[in-house]
Amino acid sequence: MASPVGKIRILLGIAGRNLFASRARTAIIGAILLLGTALVVAGSSLVESVDRGMRSSIQGSLGGHLQVYSAASKDELALYGGMGREPLLEPIVDFARVKEALSRVPNVKRVVPMGIDQALVAGGNQLDIGLEKLRADVRFLEGGDRSAELLRRYEAHKSHLRRMISLLWDELQASRALADDQLIRDRKQANEDLARASSPAFWDGFEKDRLGSLEFLENRVAPQAMEGTTTFVRYVGTDIDAFMEAFDRAYVVEGERVPKGQRGILLGKWYAEEYLKLKSARRLDKLKDARDYQRRTIAADAELQRWVKENQSQLNEIQMQLDPLQAEEAVARLQKGLGSSEKELGKLLSELLRTSDADFDHKYRLYYEQLAPLLQLYSIRVGDTITIKAASRSGFINSVNVKVYGFVHFRGLEKSRLAGVMSLLDLMTWRDLYGYLSREQSEEMTALRAAAGTRQVSRENAEAELFGGGGGVEAVSQKAARIDEAAVLADIGGRKKSDDLFDRVYTQEERDRGVALNAAILLRDPSRLRQTQAELEKAAPGLGLKVVDWQKASGLVGQSVSLFRMVLYTAVLIIFAVALVIINNAMVMATLQRVREIGTMRAIGAQRRFVTAMLLVETAAVSLLFGAGGAGLGAFAVWLIRALGGIPAGNDQLYFFFSGPALLPTLGTTSVAISMALVLVVSLISGFYPALIAMKVSPVEAMASDD
């Protein structure tokens, strides 16, 4: 035909006029399509943004692009924890071999060894700190210093310590009421020690033997206060240098990186904030966060009011820390800051922490600028040595001491529990905790067994020697009669506590040769992830490894985006299925009403394909028109969310999904394309049957009379 333009024009003209003529029908169809496409565009843009955020969070903080772990593992790898516990993974016995083999795949940039676990951490306690201060004073006294300033400080520290011990004693008496007889008998020795330390006689005699008394307090009393400061830490045992290079989101926020090749731990900053910080400081931070970022007010929010109340009722943690001199200083600073003449520290603290919306910012500054410098805000400080106790592979408890070099944060995920709860532990220490024997250790064990079999030892001494930890290999091998593996392992672990281990620098080879649980793989070209995964899988069976992508490796966390996506797609599917039925119905009705008109057109000389096209153009026009409108609406919604500052991450979990404090969705061109394609497909399918009816209309219909 010579004039397709004119024909298209008339087709569009007829379609447009028909749509306008039956406005109600068009409006209903349009509304459904509008809603559907708006949902697809906005929803999939959101899901894609969350997906991108989470991809960035997981890949940049722990997951990398791919992960490998032993194919013999009972559980699946779950980097962020499984169902209530860490998954059980079989060890990769020789990481060096795995690294070597995997690095041969061209797209593999880095292979980072990992072992994730949880353990108890016993941090330094207030009693330890008090003793440390007193010992410093005693050292000066013994050195002959008799200045008034020193003596004043010495007395203050002594009375502080005495007060803490009496608090500890009270606590013990209170707990005795609850404990059973067995426990009381077990703790008999500890009890007697504490009773002695809190007696006036002990303190009267303190001056006679300062060093001896200090030793008694340090060895017999301080450990009893330890339990109060125990927390759980989740850590990844890794080659810290390789980790920091591979995961660019990780940065040291305080302190320094563990020196290359040395033992040490970088504690998760979020973990430190949540579990190691003074409760009152933590609550003030949370209040500030709620007020500044979540726009909540103390006046209107019951949770904030509760925090304020708890802060006022738990003043002991602050008072315990202050020796009389510091307490005096604190009173002076608070009087000035609060404009009060109150002399009692407790009341001043209570006044400080009784925050309202009006004075919060002032009191927050006062707390951090005036009070905090007198306090130790975190129960573990950079430079401290902490004891980590973990259940080893063989089931018994392993314990190692490790130096804290600093705190680690994950950029953009500072408030996320999932990322921030993770601490970075050096691989050597992790292997000690994990309890899997390296080849050298195995050889050492065999040698020990052989040696032990030939010696006789007195049973009374055996226990002390085995568990004392200081004895070393010779002592054990000379005295142990019947040695068991656990005892020897404990001893090997014990030896690691010595200071020379902290300074030892391990070579890359030493770090690589040994056990790991899984390994993160970073790719040169992440877009070729699937291909590389296939290549690695080909290489993997020989190594007994399983290769999973970052999403699968992240466990439940990774699945949640799939869940969001599934919910969205289901909703979209339902909407479009409904749209399909409704549009189809409406168009069939409309077509049946127009049989005469269609017959006339056919009689006049319109070919079948013309009337078919007429019907299809009509559904396509209404679909595209409202589809485009819906896409525009969805795009506007996305823009509006961005303009209003995004969707705030209301909790830690969302912080991780959003990869930051708020989700700033971006309009996905694919979402728009997909929505338009969907609309077109739906319109064509729903227009198909009416078009078929139109095609079958005979031109004879035109002749039918009205009556």
Place this chain on the structure above:
Amino acid sequence: MSAIVSVTNVSKIYKLGKTEVPALRGVSLEIDQGEFLSVAGPSGSGKTTLLNLVGCVDTPTSGSVVVDGKDTTALSERALTSLRLDSIGFIFQSFNLVAVLSVFQNVEFPLLLQGRLGKKERADRVNGLLEAVGLGDHARHRPSELSGGQRQRVAVARALVGRPKLVLADEPTANLDSQTGANIIDLMRDMNRKDGTTFLFSTHDQKVLSHANAVIRIADGQLLGRETVARAG
């Protein structure tokens, strides 16, 4: 004059379930170019069936229908449609205008389907015809804004716009009052005289019959005869 239509021994049988209803039985007819011919007969006599067959919207059960030199029984659906488009104009009892199109667009429609003329030529042709049927200033109106007579004038214009050799009109006056009906027939007659377009229309209105120059009488599916109408003036 040569025959534009020749119908030879045509039968048409409709099937209603298992019963067969014969609508035409052995009809033969020749229509010459330039005729203004009427088919008359009572309802159900087979008038419409004959028009359908001559108009190529239907094909006979037996016999042959040759329109403009083409045997319709031998043509495909597509070819029949093309034949209708190029050679035949239709005027319907109920006007059958496309409700959503304007008067101008309704008349232009066959030209768009033909696709032979440019925009300007189409407009000239359509406007000329609208002037001729007396609706020159109604081009932008919708069919619903017109009276029955005016609508049928639009239909006449639409039937003629493609310059067909044959125009079929099925009871073109049945839905009009007698005066208006007479006017429509006069209009058709004018066109017939001016351009030599052949008209075949069915009616059972005696007054209308008097305008034709020949009448074919039909009853029970059979042709009763053909009579020439003697006309004054």
